Amino acid sequence: MTTSANGRRRPPTIHDVAREAGVSRGTVSRFLNGGHYVSPAARRAVEAAIRKTGYVVNRHARSLSTGRSDSVAFLLTEPQEKFFEDPNFNVLLRGCTERLAQHDIPLLLMLAESDDDRRRLTRYITSGHVDGVLLLSNHSGDPVAAELHDAGIPLVVCGKPIGLGSKVSYVAAADREGAQEMVRHLLTGGRRRIGMVTGPLDMPGGPDRLAGYRDVLAEAGLPYDPALVVEGDFRRSGGERAARRLLAQAPDMDAVFVASDLMALGVVNVLQQAGRSVPGDITVGGFDDSPAATAIAPALTTMRQPFDRISAEMVRMLLAQIAGEDTAGVILPTELVVRDSA
Amino acid sequence: MTTSANGRRRPPTIHDVAREAGVSRGTVSRFLNGGHYVSPAARRAVEAAIRKTGYVVNRHARSLSTGRSDSVAFLLTEPQEKFFEDPNFNVLLRGCTERLAQHDIPLLLMLAESDDDRRRLTRYITSGHVDGVLLLSNHSGDPVAAELHDAGIPLVVCGKPIGLGSKVSYVAAADREGAQEMVRHLLTGGRRRIGMVTGPLDMPGGPDRLAGYRDVLAEAGLPYDPALVVEGDFRRSGGERAARRLLAQAPDMDAVFVASDLMALGVVNVLQQAGRSVPGDITVGGFDDSPAATAIAPALTTMRQPFDRISAEMVRMLLAQIAGEDTAGVILPTELVVRDSA
């Protein structure tokens, strides 16, 4: 630390390091950026000088010079932000933050609630303030993914973006296969009138999990009964509403597959209030393995989404794109977690 | 947008705007920074030029020039990050992000889990990469607040930092008064053997809520019975453990004040499993009014923490500090929310 006239500390610059090490600033910079074309002697001198001065690179100067920002946005768009209550969100945000930190890349959190926000943030992002975007937005109507993609911004979406085809890189869990496995598990328990609470059908995780449910019904030679299927909204309250409808439409239901744990909380609650025991009268299978799964009695049998792997993969792919590589879609397997509800 | 030889878009610079407007770059810059000393004619020309070119300021260049980063860190330190499951965290993070966005200031999310992380981040922060820090860290042993404060970094802590006295600016809820109000409410219901599950006593919200409980007991002429008080950890599982101990130590307990909603979830669960009805046999009062409060049956009577105001106040104070003003501690009132559990 150098102290200037006014007593405020002035952080050491590359110049201070160069002087201390007896080399040019160019050499220090080369050392900082991979150490190519730096002699062992120079390297040692620079290392010592950095230690002595406590030098830390000024990222603004570096970014101005390189045109890269060395930071990444984690963007949550309007429809999705409602799911801020969703514990999955935390797990993903945290996973991405940690992975990026390993690469010394700060994460900028951005929330786009209104159209105004969306425009402002798209502008901010396309102006080069971040090198890439991790996007949590899945409603099919959301234009953000397409906008960013078209602007050439490195982008990885969480969940398979409906309608964008293979244009955009994404990381998703194996929704269909996971749903299949859960419904097979319910069947194994001897149940035959299996209901389902789906996610919104315009979001990833909506149609695919429903498809998995239908796959297994067909596979088992059971009829598809529309009275057994209700669309939910991935929220707890939506699970409650759905359960009430199912109870009314299909009172003989003996099992139910709920497309998210949060909704399953609501479902179990309503079933119990209606005097149905879980898993005695009705077995319940969830999806996510979120903290919510163990927050109720009975603890929820569910399909675990590999959130750690999802965030790791998102970050890996984004960094690859930033480095100029092409990336595609990745689908990660889910895992059945058997607890008490089914 | 200007297109350079290689076909990549080059964002317009202040230079492009100046040329377009027929003024100097200095004039454009003055317009950008408050518009002082800019004639109406020049202002109009610059406005038009900005619109035409689609100019957006390059923050790296600005930061390099001004020494400010125009960004802020939201820092979660090790002990606190365990509470990532805590829905309160989401509400605060979101509130701060929104408020900062209104000032066009990006929020950098930082997680310090290990001592290594802590050192790295402290270094990052004190190197001027952010203008200030919003800190969620409350364990009394946590050195981060003191470190940042001593380094002269603008800093606002969420929750009253134990042990730092009035050195550090903070925003907190009125824990003691809130606890008093809840315990009075339980008394009003006619209960006399009122238990308490506290938070960790080395965290804000720990001792103060306990103090409020004792205040009202004394006020009502009731004895303080240590068998009725168990320390929790602000987690759901800790609430369960605490409830089991209370049931064993004080089987005649007829009400319980739980220092967080998440713990209250666990408490209600254990009480019900033990065959005690809520609120029939035992009334339960929580603290927070988190989404968890309405996630159980019966819905939880609780003290609402004004999280929106807390995050707004944190941001306001931090910006004031960055602008050179002094700020102190702020305590915001809580509000009793009566539902079904008490």
Place this chain on the structure above:
DNA sequence: CTGAAAGCGCTTACAG
């Protein structure tokens, strides 16, 4: 009110 110019701290061809 305005322009010319220095300077912020880096990186990166370029010439050696």
Place this chain on the structure above:
DNA sequence: CTGAAAGCGCTTACAG
């Protein structure tokens, strides 16, 4: 392998 130098896009005294 190394140094000198240009350049990244802004802001801000300074002189007018």
